Amino acid sequence: MSPEAPERLPPLRRKSVSFGWLDGLLLALLLAAFGYFAWRTQTVLYYKWDWSTVWPWIVRVDPRTGGWVPNAILLGLATTLRLAVWGIMLAAVIGAVMGWARTSQRLLPRLISTSYVMLIRNIPPIVFVFVFVFFITSQILPSLGIADRAARLSPEVQWWLSVLFGPTNRIENFIVGLICLSVFTGAYVTEIVRAGIESVPRAQVEAGNSLGLTRFQVLRDIVFPQALRNVIPPLSNQFIQMIKDSSLVSLVSVQELTFVAQDIQISTQRVFEVLLFVGLIYFLICWSLSALFGKLERDATRVRG
Amino acid sequence: MSRDGQPMIALSGVNKWFGTFHVLKDIDLEIHAGQRVVVCGPSGSGKSTLIRCINRLEEHDEGQIVVDGITLDEDMRNVAAIRREVGMVFQQFNLFPHLSVLDNCVLAQRRARGTPKAEARERAMHYLERVRIPEQAAKYPAQLSGGQQQRVAIARSLCMEPKVMLFDEPTSALDPEMIKEVLDVMIDLAQSGMTMICVTHEMGFARKVADKMVFMDHGRIVETAPPDRFFAAPASERTQLFLSQILSH
Known part of the structure; x- marks a missing residue:
């Protein structure tokens, strides 16, 4: 071999597409x-099949102004999206706090969080929604007079409120549904966070401690970021699940997509068209969210090197 | 010697159990400022546990440990104060994998000492230069070799400007070729006057820098001696046996 021999590259390998008789059969x-x-x-x-009855429920013509305005399906979609965005945030906070409590060395936090998880995980969601809404929030929330207060706010603030939480006259109802959904999902997020915290090696905590960091600093700066990275896949699963579960709060008259769909089915008798169309909308929301989480996951693993 | 002649670290009558296993037995040890102590002994002899008690990664069950005039007890404020003064380097490096090399060195300065960001970065770069890898500052730990990671771990500890450095078998997880680069940094550190306690089997390093050799077996300190006497004429038979085993090659 001459001294200037070019660097040897690996042999080219053709990527084989394997499609056998079994694949053909399947x-x-x-x-x-x-x-x-x-x-x-x-x-x-x-x-x-008659799809034409579905379209007017997406947008309609306002008889007074003659312009297009969103109709029931779009309004329901907006409510579902609000439930999703706020729900993910709330459930994440609940899950983070309770997940920490699950791994705490002290008895009381552990007791509270374990009871919370066990209670919610082991009863059917429908039972939980009814019990939670009619026995708990319905007794507490009206006494706060949120709807009355909202009605007295300035028009701009009301407009913002309606963008963030939906129509002000139904705001109490929305909050009830939101809390219900978040508390429910939070229990599952708690377990994911606990698993994440436990996946971080004990040696990482020791390294943080040996540098003089407090227990809270170790948790926030060392354990949590690593735990989060390890649980992105199950977490994305849970949040997608939550968006689909948001249809449960239609049971307590939160007018989200499923609630609206049932209304339209009754008034038009077009059961399959409405159901399939709404199903497609749910698919698109959940699919976008999984794409987003997929990107997050790839970014997280790239940084690790 | 520190200013008032008190030892930097003083252990007296320290006992510790893991369950029913008596891992440290009646340990008495004094280390003065500027001293370099090398602790050796067979595995399971309690040497790692001993130094882990000094910054309370392990709690001792009996006896007293005083570091820089502060007694280690249940009071977490004392523990935090001592941990800021005592740096530790682990066998498995234990760098924070989600932070860059620079941020590994900056984090504790900012959080535990409240050092301003610019100053913390400057100090981090200073110590990364000292361990001879300033060019790796922007990389993540997983991109470095074991020897480089261990040097970052040393720099990370030094950034807290500790009075004492504890080394827990710092070269045991390294490939033979990388041991030297870590030992060179440690020798450099020893020559700068740092108080050091090293659990290690690197006897060449021990001969070169140690002021005091401590040999442990079955949770007890069997022998304490200056290195020349320790290697040339160990008093106890157990020490002689141990040395003949590890120095025979």
């Missing part, structure tokens, strides 16, 4: 099942 079965399903819905179910 694909054929899948297509057959799909065809059968289509045939059944066409012949046996005998359902006449």
Whole structure:
């Protein structure tokens, strides 16, 4: 070999696409099942599809001004998005505090957080929603007179409130639904946070301690950032779950997407069209959120080097 | 000697148990400012536990530990005060993987000492230069070799300007080629007059810098001697056996 021999590169390897007879069989079965399903819905179910009834529920023409205004579906979507954004934030805070309490060395915080998680994890969500709303928040919230106070605020503040929390006359109802959803999701986030905290090696805490950091500083600056990074996938799962669970608060008349969909189904009799359309909207919201979390996850692992 | 002739670190009658396992037995040890002490002994002899008690990563069950005039007890303020004065370097480096090398060195200065950001960064760069890796400041720990990581860990401790440095087998997790670069930094530190307690099996390092050798076995201090006497004429048979085993190659 000459002294100036070029640096040897690895041999080129063709990326092989493996598609065997088993893949072909599975694909054929899948297509057959799909065809059968289509045939059944066409012949046996005998359902006449009529999508045109759905569109007016998205936007309508305001008879007074003649302009387009959002109708029930868009209003419901807005409420669902508000529930999602505030819910994620609230559930994250609850989960962070309770998750810390779960790993605390002191008995009381551990007792409180463990009871909280055990209680919520082990009862059906519908039971929780009803008990929480009718026995707890309905007794407390009206005494605060939030709706009355909101009605007395200046128009600009009211406008902002309606952007952030929805129509002011329904604000109490929204807050009840939001708290309910966050407390419910918070229990699952708590468990994820606990697992995250426990995934950070004890040696990291010792290194922080040996530098003279306080217990809180170690938690905030060393344990939490690493814990969070480790739990991005389950956390994104839980938040997507929460968006779908937000349909539960339609049970207590929060007028979000599912509530609106049921209303429209009753008045138009177009059950499948409305359901499928709303389902598509949920899919798009959740899919965007998983894409966002996917990006977060990639960024987090890139920084680690 | 510190100003009033008090030892920097004084352990008297220290005992500790892990469950029913008696890991430290009646430990008496005095270390004065500027002294370099090397602790050695077979694994499981309690040497790591001993130095981990000095900054209270482990709690002792009996006896007294006084560091720089402060007695270690339940009072967390005393513990925090001592931890600020005592730096520690671990076998597994324990750098913070989510922070850059520079931020690893800056974090504790900012939080525990309240040092302004610019000053903290300046000091961090100063000590990174001292351990000879200022060019790695922007990298993350996972991008560095073991030897480089351990040198960052030393710099991170030095940034707190401690009065004492504890080393817990700092070269045991390193590839042979990287041991020297870490030992060089430690020798440099010893020559600058830092008070050091090192748990290590690097006997060449011990011969070169130690003022005092401590040999432990089964939780007890078996022998304490200056290095020339320790290596040439160890008093106890157990020490002789240990030295013959590790120096035979």
